[in-house]
Amino acid sequence: MDKLSREEVLHVAHLARISLTDEEIEKYRRDLKVLMDDIDKIKEVKDFDSEMMYTPINDNTRLREDVVGEMLSAKDVGVNAPKKNGSFIEVPVMINE
């Protein structure tokens, strides 16, 4: 059976921001190929309309009025953060001197 190359798997994993173990790479070489063959069937559909349907809703341009509404407190918003420092959410260092 056809498989993707390691590089192809690592490319899509990078696009999705997912790191993979060697074992997973091997597994996905086959599994992702099956799904890619599935979606490639779309290329066989010849006779189709040219209008794109983003949503079943006819009027999809409706906007809310620009007024201040109910808001969540900073304290509530931070409550699920995995790592906090006071009222800040902590992440690893982004800029190295």
Next chain:
Amino acid sequence: MSKYLDLDIRKIHELLVEKKITPLDLVDEALERIEDAKELNAFITINDKVREEASTLGEVDPNNLFFGIPIAIKDNIVTKGLRTTCASHILDNFIPIYDATVVEKIKDKKMLIIGKTNMDEFAMGSTSETSYFGAPLNPLDKTKVTGGSSGGSAAAVAGKLVPLALGSDTGGSIRNPSNYTGIVGLKPTYGRVSRYGLVAYGSSLDQIGPMTRTVYENASLLNILVGEDEKDLTSVNKTKEDFTRLIGEDIKGLRIALPKYFISDIVTKEVKDRVMEVVSYLKEQGALIDIIDMSYLDTAVTIYQVITMAEASSNLARFDGVRYGYRTEDANSVDIMYAKTRSEGFGNEVKKRIMIGSYILSGENAKTYYDKALMIRDDITKEFNRVFKDYDLIIGPVATRVAPLLDTFNDDPHKAFMDDVLVIPVNMAGLPAMSIPIGTNSKGLPIGLHIIGKAFDEAMIYKLASNIEEVF
């Protein structure tokens, strides 16, 4: 054990009004049943405040049909203060800080949320086996799947643990498990029910809907779920209507289409035979049923895969370990933190779908796959509209066969999608559709009828369903 929960909710309501029972009696009965049926694995989280909430209703006079009735909520619908996991490790400690709009509506009616039901991880699957918490079991045969992705909600209703549940349906996720467990499940028209607080999978397809034991209970529950919502601009403003109003009406002269594809060789004989029995019965009742040709139905699975995987890859980008959910312990840069968090937090099915989805949306691929899928989607929708010029409803089987054994699909990345081949086209067009039980096969496994309505014509579906419910 008391048996109040087996009664029709109109009867339960009567008993509550007459003060013969209290909401706490109902909650205690539900909790006892859930405990006794623990092996079904229908629930991920039980609401540990529900007895307290029920107690506060003890002295209040019931003001509506749903007052004091226990309900189960699918675990991808957020509930303030009550853990909501989407059956994923990445959210297994997540406590929402607000209620979904449907949850607000349920609380307004003083219904009691008993707990959050098991499901496929992020609703990705058709058997509920991709759950981080293990698969729920089919109450009618514990060696079989419940279907998915709303499998826990289906198990909770079919297993008589609660009378009502909410599910969500992106490509059959309400109808498929309703079919496999023999309950009534409706996917409303896209835009009918607010999606605010439903954790997005395929946002242009997702819709919340009721899963119940009877058609009347289903329509009554839909009555309270619907309505335009400022917090979901894809929700639609419609005149208020009573979805129970056509229940029990004569179906003489009703025009029904049965597409050939729905009774083609992809469907097993036992399912097809049962559906044709219903067709004969409906004809006897004076319904006009034609077997018709419909184009594009066989392309729907491919279109569905492209659209949902693309939308999912975008929607699930928010799970990055920064603001909520699981974060890897082991990362010394932000990039590594993202990738490791997502790798450790997501299960296999989710990873596959967002990797393919990211690929679909990258560079020129977006034109080749996503844009083209949206064009064919438009064709499918036009094809439904064409049929609905001449017919009131479309019917067919819900699935090609009865509930399969657990662990059947584990190693086949493709087959899970094919399970929903008959229900997916409906989501493309945003139409309302129901699974209603029409009996069982020789081994007692349920078979359902799929009833598809015109956009915003749920009342017509309930009319036909109520007629079928009386006989089958």
